[in-house]
Amino acid sequence: MSQRQLLRQRQQERQRRQEQRLGAAAGADGEQQADSANRKRKEMRPPEARPKGRGKQDRTTYKLTVSYYGPAFDGWMQQPPPDASVEGELARALAPLLGGARPTLASGGRTDKGVSAAAQAASFPSWADLSDCQIEEAAAEISARAEARLRERRQRQQQQQQAEEEEGEDAAAQEGLRLAPFRVVRVQRAPRSFHATWSADWRRYVYLFPLRAAAHGGGCSGSGSSSGSGDGAASSGGGGSSSGGGSGGAPDWGRCHEGKCPGCNPELLLPHEASEVDSWEADPEAVGKLLAGLEGRPLDFHAYARDTPKGKPSVCTLHVARASIVRLPASRDATPGHGGAAATGGGERALCVELLGDRMVRVLVSTALRESMPPAAAVAASHGPAALRELCARQERVLTGVPAPAVGLCFAAVGGGQYWDE
Numbered sequence: 001m002s003q004r005q006l007l008r009q010r011q012q013e014r015q016r017r018q019e020q021r022l023g024a025a026a027g028a029d030g031e032q033q034a035d036s037a038n039r040k041r042k043e044m045r046p047p048e049a050r051p052k053g054r055g056k057q058d059r060t061t062y063k064l065t066v067s068y069y070g071p072a073f074d075g076w077m078q079q080p081p082p083d084a085s086v087e088g089e090l091a092r093a094l095a096p097l098l099g100g101a102r103p104t105l106a107s108g109g110r111t112d113k114g115v116s117a118a119a120q121a122a123s124f125p126s127w128a129d130l131s132d133c134q135i136e137e138a139a140a141e142i143s144a145r146a147e148a149r150l151r152e153r154r155q156r157q158q159q160q161q162q163a164e165e166e167e168g169e170d171a172a173a174q175e176g177l178r179l180a181p182f183r184v185v186r187v188q189r190a191p192r193s194f195h196a197t198w199s200a201d202w203r204r205y206v207y208l209f210p211l212r213a214a215a216h217g218g219g220c221s222g223s224g225s226s227s228g229s230g231d232g233a234a235s236s237g238g239g240g241s242s243s244g245g246g247s248g249g250a251p252d253w254g255r256c257h258e259g260k261c262p263g264c265n266p267e268l269l270l271p272h273e274a275s276e277v278d279s280w281e282a283d284p285e286a287v288g289k290l291l292a293g294l295e296g297r298p299l300d301f302h303a304y305a306r307d308t309p310k311g312k313p314s315v316c317t318l319h320v321a322r323a324s325i326v327r328l329p330a331s332r333d334a335t336p337g338h339g340g341a342a343a344t345g346g347g348e349r350a351l352c353v354e355l356l357g358d359r360m361v362r363v364l365v366s367t368a369l370r371e372s373m374p375p376a377a378a379v380a381a382s383h384g385p386a387a388l389r390e391l392c393a394r395q396e397r398v399l400t401g402v403p404a405p406a407v408g409l410c411f412a413a414v415g416g417g418q419y420w421d422e
Helices: 003-044 086-098 132-160 164-176 284-292 362-372 376-394
Strands: 060-068 116-126 182-190 202-210 298-300 315-327 349-357 409-415
Touching (some): 086 116, 086 132, 284 349, 284 376, 298 376, 362 376
Parallel strands (some): 116 409
Antiparallel strands (some): 060 116, 202 349, 298 315
């Protein structure tokens, strides 16, 4: 073997050994990272200690109906610090009641960052015998932390504000927020088979958008919802007369079973928060007719979806899809003790969009608003109520609008067969 071949062989051997060392180090790092991640997960959610002689069948399933102010949280789904999600805050507050264990929470529907809820459902199983008072105290703790975050946020905003009118707006916003940012509306002991997510058949959403004071007087939805009063128009489908609900023995979609929907308590929507979407020129009657064309039939809403995971179906049935004009209560009326009377409060006129189905897409609402405003309205008029349905059939996302903003959207109710069997 020549000297050149010997040198090449030694060089290849050194390279092979170096690759082996690097591979071993990478494997060790990977194992350490995996162990660290598993350890963090275990630390984050230690299992609840099972009492001696008791099995899973002995656990109690707690069902909580909660309301929360969206801007005070970073969405429902738990997020890593410093984000404060509703799920994370609720788990944190309940953990001391469960011996330090974090509850396995399920929700009626996940809400995005900034989206509020009037009657969200949460459930968790536990061996602990919890009283309503204990859970309400945990809710008060969540609310106090949320208020602290809001105060800190306002202080940062005030430091950036220079115009006097902006300072006035901020003061008005603080005055309007008199309800707790988080509260437990109701505590129930549900059957063991109950699961807040899988037991839900429908979810109801209410979207509020500001309108010009003199725009399109008296318009109403294409599905016969009333106008003029927040209590009437924003209430759920009402006694089986709403469209999609039918009559007689048809499902009573959207009726308030909890007694805490925006129709019963419009102050839960915190109307001092204005939507960012450009809805000033929207025609409520046109929006109602467009939405009515989607009611009562399964449709593929792929065109209205965004960031849909691969393989997840996009077929949805909207049992109620309607729009109406409501008059929001003034901030002084939208507080406990003032009744929240929207019709006489002299508050801002708004477009109220209600959707009830097994899924909801924010792109749908923004597209309906877009199609109701000129010059798109002229094109949509030629297609009639089927304009949005035709976009479903084309399944091209570039033809639909951007997602409507989170502010102004409220998770109003969730329901299903097991939800009202208590």
